[in-house]
Amino acid sequence: MMIQILNDVTMLTAVAQVAAQAAVPTSTIGQLHVTSVTFFLLFVASTLGITYWAAKRTRTTKDFYAAGRSVTGLQNGLALAGDYMSAASFLGIAGLVAMKGYDGLIYSVGWLVGWPIIMFLISEPLRNLGKYTFADVVAFRLKQRPIRAAAAAGSLATVLAYLVAQMVGAGDLFSLMFGLPFELALVLVGALMISYVLFGGMIATTWVQIIKAVLLLGGATILVLLVLNKMDFSYGNLFQQAADKYKTSFLEPGGMYKDPLDTFSLALALMFGTAGLPHILMRFYTVPDAKAARKSVFYATGFIGFFYILTVTIGFGAAVLVGQSAIAKFGAGGNMAAPLLAEVLGGSVFLGFLAAVAFATILAVVAGLTLAGASALSHDLYVGVIRRGEANEKEEVKVAKIATVGLGIAAMFLAVLFKGQNVAFMVGGGAFVIAASANFPALLMSLLWKRFTTMAAVVSMYTGLIVSLVLIVLSPTVYVDIIHKSEKDAVTKSVAAIDGKVKEIDAQIETAKKGMIAPDVLAKLKKKEKAAAEKNNAMALAAVDTSSKDKETLLTSKKAESAKMPVAPVKYKNVGIFSMSAAFLIGILISLLTSEKEAADKFAGVKIREYLGIGAE
Amino acid sequence: MAKMSKEEILNDPEFKSLVSQKNTISWILGIVQLVLFYGFIYWVALDKPFLAKKMTEGKAMTIGIPIAVGTILVSWVLTGIYIWWANTKYDEMVKKIRERIGG
Secondary structure (H helix, E strand, O other): HHHHHHHHHHHOOOOOOOHOOOOOOOOOOOOOOOHHHHHHHHHHHHHHHHHHHHHHOOHHHHHHHHHOOOOOHHHHHHHHHHHOOOOHHHHHHHHHHHHHHHHHHHHHHHHHHHHHHHHHHHHHHHHHHHOOHHHHHOOOOOOOOOHHHHHHHHHHHHHHHHHHHHHHHHHHHHHHHOOOHHHHHHHHEEEEEHHHHHHHHHHHHHHHHHHHHHHHHHHHHEEEEEEHHHHOHHHHHHHHHHHHOOOOHHHOOOOOOOHHHHHHHEEEHHHHHHOHHHHHHHHHHHHOOOOHHHHHHHHHHHHOOOOOHHHHHHHHHHHHHOOOOHHOOOOOOOOOHHHHHHHHHHHHHHHHHHHHHHHHHHHHHHHHHHHHHHHHHHHHHHHHHHHHOOOOOOHHHHHHHHHHHHHHHHHHHHHHHHHOOOOHHHHHHHHHHHHHHHHHHHHHHHHHHOOHHHHHHHHHHHHHHHHHHHHHHHHHHHHHHHOOHHHHHHHHHHHHHHHHHHHHHHHHHHHHHHHOOHHHHHHOOOHHHHHHHOOOOOOOHHHHHHHHHHHHHHHHHHHHHHHHOOOOOOOOOHHHHHHHHHHHHHHHHHHHOOOOHHHHHHHHHHHHHHHHHOOOO | OOOOOOOHHHHHHHHHHHHHHHHHHHHHHHHHHHHHHHHHHHHHHOHHHHHHHHHHOOOEEHHHHHHHHHHHHHHHHHHHHHHHHHHHHHHHHHHHHHHHHHH
């Protein structure tokens, strides 16, 4: 451990000297940078300008939820990519790769492969059948009220889990970067995201997202070029140095997930969760038609794939050029890997720029999430369920705006509870699991299966939601690391204290043994001296004996103490496989047991509209 | 939808062929995507030594790294294939049918 830290320090020093950018090898992270503040204020000013401009164009519900359906394929591609390239992707994946090596790549690959599935199976029907939310599609030929209530519950749970992860990322970043309190970041992010959505609706949210996507792609590309510059533009060199510095296992799978079922479960949630994310699905309604929707997925997949290759490079680059222990000093989750790398390679100016971009990233993503959550509350829950579809546009927008403020405040409070978690894990293990279980199965079955009934859809959605929530709470990450945190910390502390005492006793035994006079020496001694020496040896032996007994007692108490460590009722960190299968199975089972003539009859209309786009809004 | 009823459209051979072609393309590409990703995950979960093999003897780079990056690239290419097919074939067919049924 000590050697590792020394290595990192020498590494940092060497890098700093070679780069001649920083006089001292310590990080300026934690201080307020003029550059980052400047860049950040510029971003805030321009996005608020856009919001002002958008506010004048936001009159109808179509403007507020769907930017008047006037977004082009390329713009929407960038906005989708922007939604997806969140703090979880940027800070989280880079951190996971830097700290855990190869297994971090599972996230980048898994988060990308959901996009082709969206394109092949749901992009066109989604666009042709829906209006503002994915619940429009599920409810298209089924009964409106129960479907919308269930879909709103699933959407809200997904959005909140996602929002909280992003807010935690924002708080971490803010306190680590600028040395300002975590809570202040939450207030700042919360206030800005509420302003964007409240005044500018989807038009402002989309443009904030596009600007941020361009800045983030640009910033990450520069960072990767700087890493490769150090490596003579050879990935071989980068990986060689990573393997030399750590073990070769750093480039092999197995760092994080040892259990095959856990890995498989994570993969399922990452792939199918994307197709159940309300803020992603909502963007399909901002383009004029199915053709533009399809195009935007193609662009988005390209941008996101490129970005993930960049973040993986950044992760390995940070492991080599910054070092794991240096990164861990700024939070065990590793979220600061990318900003630290930026500082080592580009000095405090580049750090400032990247910090501002990361902050902007979070802002844009939380704005999109808030809008999706607000639309679930107003369009699905208020208008669809409470008012039975009878509310006028003005009323709907008003409710959406109230919901925006409420959600923003709720997210701020929840974020305080989840302080200190790795954001990639929170999104991958939380939000994606809920999306893949509560939202995706019902959406897919309603599109593909004529026999699918209202009852089946409703039960499937609630089953997916409840099973995923319960299992997540019972899994080690929440049950042990969050709910039983004080017990876990207490056990870890007392075990460490016992280990310390054992070490002391070991040292005592060692000294006692050293104090003994060896038999060959003893034999050569004179009688009087021999007696004294034998007495000395006997005392030493007795001391060793008592110490050994003490040690044994300590080891028993350590065992007892370790047994007090809270154990999660569910051993898997990733529970998606169980909750998603449950949602599918119960949906299929109930569809087979019930029949709904009206829904089956309407399937013809669905098919015509789905394939030909006739009547699409 | 003035010229044809829903039933007539549904039973229209051209519409039927459109639906079956779209579904065939979607499912083929979807299955390729699933095989690609779960093949990767199979190795990650159950055959770690395979991904841990070295690209070239004596170098650190494992074959797992290009395989992961390749999965990302091939996925994007698949969306490209779909969009190419949809833009050239599918949209043409839809246009023809819509002109005929007057929708």
